[in-house]
Amino acid sequence: MIRHALLVLFLLLPRLAWADATPAAHPPGGAVASAHALATEAGIDMLRRGGNAFDAAVATSAVLSVVEPISSGLGGGGFFLLHDARRGRDVFLDARETSPGAATQARYLTASGEFDRDRAENGPWAAGIPGLPAALVHLSQHYGRLPLATTLAPAIRIAREGFPVYARFAIGYQQRRAVMERYPGTRAVFLRRGHAPREGEIFRQPELAATLERLAREGFDGFYRGITARRLVAGVNAAGGQWTLEELAGYRVKERTPITFAYHDWKIVTAPPPSSGGIALAQMLQILAPWQLDKLPQAQRVHLVVEAMRRAFRDRTFYLGDPDFVKIPQRLLLSPDYAAGLRAGINPDKATPSDLLSGQPTPLEDEETTHFSIIDAEGNMVGATQTVNLLFGSGLIPPGTGVLLNNEMDDFALKPGTPNAFGVMGYAANAPAPGKRMLSSMTPTFMESRDKIAVLGTPGGSRIITMVLLGVLGYADGLDAAQVAALPRYHHQWEPDVIAVERDALPAATIAQLRAMGHTVQVPGEEGGGRRSSDSWGNMNTVEWDRRAGVLRAASDPRNPVGRGAVLLEAARVH
Template sequence: MKLALRWHVFLIGFLLGTSGAFAADKPQTSAPSTQLAQRPGHAGIASANTLATEAGLEVLAKGGNAFDAAVAVASTLSVVEPESSGIGGGFMATMYIAADKRSVFIDARETAPAAVNTKDYLNPDGTPNRDTALKGPLSAGIPGEPAGLAWLAKHYGKLPLTASLAPAIRTARDGFKPDNRLLGSINEEQKNLERWPASAGKFLPGGKAPAAGQVWSDPDQAHTLELLAKYGEPGFYSGETAQKLVSAVHEAGGNWTLKDLAAYRVKERAPLTVDYRGYKIITAPPPSSGGVAIAEILNILSGFDLSKLDQVHRVHLVIEAMRRAFRDHNDYLGDPDFVKMPLNMLLSPYYADGLRQTILPDKATPSSMLAPSNSEDPGQHTTHFSIIDADGNMVAMTCTVNYVLGSTFVAKGTGVLLNDEMDDFALVANKPNVYGLLGSKANAPEPGKRMLSSMSPSIVIGADRTAVIGSPGGSTIITQVLEGILAFIDGGDAHQVVAYKRFHHQYMPDRVMVEPGAFDAATSSALTQMGHTLKEREPWGFMNAVIWDRRTNKLDAASDPRREDGLGKVQ
């Protein structure tokens, strides 16, 4: 059986691998056939922090649209949730522009500096140096979020950037009370924050983390945001802020230059679309791996009627589809401006047909039968928010600084906490990153290249209902969004979708991560007998969704109940 299965997989790969690969920004997809003619007449926002959601609603009340609100939410999250995202990081957004009846993907992912050198991320014995990959300025890519926010305001918003950034500037200047997640993150990373004076100055005033209930302000970030509001993109990527960033990075041993900052560009890309059971899923293209993996999984599952299966066999098939999609994630995907990827193969229903034939109905496929590998548990960081405005504009945006508090390095005088996205490259081929994901030369670092991401902001359009959905969670983003999409298609409302009990398989390690309460004892026993290795772990993710029921023309917004201080609100 083992040899037969290996040969079957090889034969499928050989036959379909002869399909031509295609270059950047030319995915083999089409615009969604479902065009939304009506408008909801009211708005909904769901984000990871109450202050961020309220900032978005404030901007809508001033006459802004969903894209202005996205600027307000993202920038406020930079202030109040720096453990997950910020202007020192980047974002990816899947958007629907109601007036044009079209969707677009905004790629504000970070890029590698021109002086990137893989030797900086290796120990003398050639093993990965986890410290330089995750902490300090060498771990940081050139930020994309400030340019992305300015792009949204200029090309899609109705208000000036000064209006959309005003709530974040006010919150940073006047202060706020940090929630327990931020306080816990500061305590967790205190030793690393103490390594750099500006980091300690921002996060450890008086030498310790802010106390619960204490008002905490960030005047340096307020000033940086004011320059961005006044001058737009040049207010961050040139002039005073750029000089401070480069100076601070160099003083701490990093390699950024003013040319790196000046060269940064936002990319507009065609989103991927996939049809599944009468729904059109609009999702993220590379350099996100998430949309490709979700499309591949749904294509595999389209050959089964999951609604007629018991929970054991339904879960079994979903796990097996996840396993195969993550294997392809590791082998093929990278920045489309640098590598050619066989997306026409990976997104083909014929490829999915072949993969489906390798799934046994009552037995798990050991990942070693697909290819050997090694990995670790995925982490749980990043942030996501979802917006639908009164006109039917939609934004699914996932923002990140990568790991908790990013690089833990703050550039002096800016308040900008830098990301540690360089770890999302395959710094050492086929060695896992902090999320346990493997990579090949397709995701190797190069000057100006964007590192692969799992971010999967998505919009799901059905005959009667529409969902805007996404989540943080490292490599689990992909499976969380997948399971959220399936829960929505099964009829779940926003609160049910974000609360859905989760499970995750990412090819390696060959085990199923299970949230407590996801399976009853009988289901767990049956899956184990099939050959699945189950590992229970604490709840993960922070999904935020807005659902539009077009039959009643009502919006429903919900934030993940697993975490405190999120807010889904309709106005």
């Protein structure tokens, strides 16, 4: 077993047909980059067994759902950006959670009319109807080659036999234990040994293994109908919530058309609504396109990038939501002419105060999320970001399921103009409604030039969008996968009017120049302007195929505390 590798390059030699506009070529193998070695190993194992990138994605996603309950799981949802090489098409699988019918805005107010933050973040009312299990079934049935019984087998085995608790898991549980230990189903899983999970202990989840087995055996009905569905509904309702069997059975994955646009010599394919990331990414890159950023002094470059971030996040607040419920002016927002108008308002030497851009503040997606990137030797690609929102989601496991439910309802505008868990706000476009999907920042992205193809994404809350932006700019500057994953990060989201930076991301002289331009720069250890700036953010996982050099590269974020490194397997043919 690969104990400490977060990514693996697996070399095969089949043929690729990518796109008519590029020279005939194929990758020298397959690559998987994820946030946990066991998940990467499961994806690689599917490639060894003759599966494709989509089979590898099912296995990788399912194992992450077992080993990263702090970040994602069957009780959550996600977005899967796919490139189907045989059909020559890109598609976006929307497996975002949906609002239960009973979850009206009034449900999240106290008797005095104040916002009930506990109900929005913890327990049964915090949870949306999960989408990830349906995505695994859909991906397997419509794009994979291997049966679910094969692709889910690693996750079932790890859930049953266990895996070592890592530091982030143990620390995160301590942060959330007061909530998690409210619920008998959660206590039965996390206090099985009679105490909270400790680093190095083996953590077993037999109920989750049984739930995964039903999913493998019965497909969609194994989760959304039958015994699992009955236990989920009974557990939520016993805890004071209000789910129905009909809502579970009615959940559907949606195939959507990705957003595609050009940035210099690159074709960018990225996430459409209900992700806010793709439109924001397109706006920022189109605003920045006329400048040769790599030729500018660092302070000038950061200033311009921040001004683009500021304008895109302002539009995100007012225009974006679930496209099945809200009319989104997508054509306008993606127009180069509209970007030119936004660019015209940028002073190249001075910050634009956010309160001069008409409007009010923003909704987002939590940073306890996970992302993985895959490419196979046929040229199929997957960029997937999945989540349960806050640390360990809602904290609620319905008894007998092992399924830790999300708290994505907090990503809706539950009370207009009231900040959510991340100090940001939303309005009517992102208000809850039965079956509606809450706005997200998850931004799985493909990049393609004549010489290179890359898949990238990251967790990180609203910072997902700006981290992907910096990753795209890094690849455009000629960096490789490892350099892109390690790039220093900074972020601006319109409100609060602050540039947040990682520790040591910018030198003191650059920070001083930005402040002289009128920017407020928040560095680790300083307070003000919203959330405290962390030492480091995100967990970028990216793969690239350098067609000019004829090599694959993959990188997992060096910030990831679970482990670091890459393992290269010798070239081999698999039939």
